[in-house]
Amino acid sequence: MTNWVELVVFLVLFLVVTVLGFLAARWQRGGHLEHLDEWGLGGRKFGSWVTWFLVGGDLYTAYTFVAVPALLFSSGALGFYALPYTVVLYPLVFLPVLRMWSVSRVHGYVTPADFVRGRYGSSLLALIVAITGIVATMPYIALQLVGLEAVLRTMGINASGILGHLPLLIAFVILAVYTYQSGLRAPALIAFVKDILIYAVILVAVLYLPAKLGGWASIFDSAQAKLSQPSATSGGKPQGSILLTGSNQLQYITLALGSALALFLYPHSVTGVLASRGRAVLKRNMVALPAYSLLLGLLALLGYVAIAAGVKPVTNNATGRPDANTIIPALFDSQFGSLFAGIAFAAIGIGALVPAAIMSIAAANLWTRNVYKEYLHRSATPRQEARQAKLASLVVKFGAVAFILFIDPQFSIDLQLIGGVIILQTLPAVAIALYTRWLHRWALLAGWVVGMTYGMYLLSIIPNPATGRRHFGGSALTLDKLTILGWHPFAGSTVQIYVGFVALVVNLVVAVVVTWLLRAAGVFNGPDQTAPADYHADEGSPRLKPVADAVAGAPGAKVVASE
């Protein structure tokens, strides 16, 4: 059955956001949108507030908001890794992000692959980084649809087959059209609405629900009681625990650290960073963004609240299975009045649109700068680049919809897991290169190949007893299974570790060893376009490259002089 009040509230808010999305094209407008700096980076002039909302909307996605509590609901303390992940994140990236901003602003880089291209003079290495970014981002976009769909199905729009996906398709067509028109300004403006709604909903939920359900003590007790029951699929072992166990502590640590290292390697995070006006804006944001972490931690605990409230996940009529991701929407549905539940659903739904838009823009920028312009149309003008990126953003979005429509959504969840592992493999080429060019470009390539292959292999030997799958069943590797060319260094151990972390270590070791060999052999390491002072240039510095409208308007300004 459909809850009409919830649906009407949802639709009204969705409509408001759609109007904003179209109006965004006129907001803070520079010259015209026919340049990647304008369409793809919002004119590179967002201030502290806009950046806070934009990056916040970008990193804390609808999927995070439904999946993290769902993980606590089903397996306990491990799911709380999201909190340490977002706490160690900002101190870790504080300095590298500033260097990335400066060097990109001096040379007009739009993507992380542009930077690699400039730093090592290797279009091959840039291509590898770009493709890794696109492949890692695509399933992430598809996952935003999973978040949106969880909300729609809870509201009762839960038809079977292709028809059941129709509302999703409509929502995404609207999103695609205004992103096409307004570029990065659309998600930046919508993020305001999304975050205000999310903050309101979460604060009410974490204050009201525990009071209603007998306080935090009884919520944690009932969570522990339910999690300690033996699970049906793993031979009498408990489903989970509200504390970490001997075997998943290392997984908790490496997953938090690995995810923190990976986040700012994702192209959409870099897009948010490059769109800001200056270093001071970014620094302020690194201090202020953890406000979202607090929110995420509180939200995660709603997974336990759902256990205490006895909420059952909604069955997805398209796949016929109960969908664990509906647990938070189902909790809101059962505990709140229709009006407030409608607002909560709109918050999550709009929360899916903001990152989906930014991610598709980031992927489109990568495609345009590092594939199209590099290999297909070397003499492309800024106008042609912008047009190509706009078209690519459409392709990327419909690719994501096709993922959900024609392939089991579980597949995109698995791919997202893999996405974290593969994006980590670009850390040496992107993050370390911000500091030093000691690692050789061919060594980076070798490290990437080995890290990627090894990571994929390890993922392929992880089974998932809960779903009965034998391969790609998760990202937690039991050390017992860890093999190095047939050798099992930790045979018999039940301790688990995050695959991405293992693969990154292998990648770094290979990169260092090969660098050492190549340096001994005296192999040329490519030309470096950047100068040391580029990494510290701030707004107002004469080193900075003028942004879009200044360049595009100036006669004879040939930005595209490709060598």
Added chain:
Amino acid sequence: MSDTTPRPSPRPAERSGWRFSAWNLLLLVPLLMLVTPWFNTVTPRLFGMPFFYWVQFVWVVVGVACVAIVYRMTRDEPVTNAPDELGVDDLDERNVR
């Protein structure tokens, strides 16, 4: 790709590539939060919340404090100190060469 025209070599007035401030070491402090055995217990509870959970919320504050201190103590860093209150359009004007 982007311009490869030779730029004038960095003037001596601009700072070099490596800059180190001892304050930056504070950024390593939040990593201590990853030592989970320190706090993987139920007691002491706060508002009924097990130690494991509430202490990690406290770490959010520690993380913010560390980054905020580094931000304030390394403020002299910008090449030109452009206040954030500056209008967007003014900035654009200045960027036109």
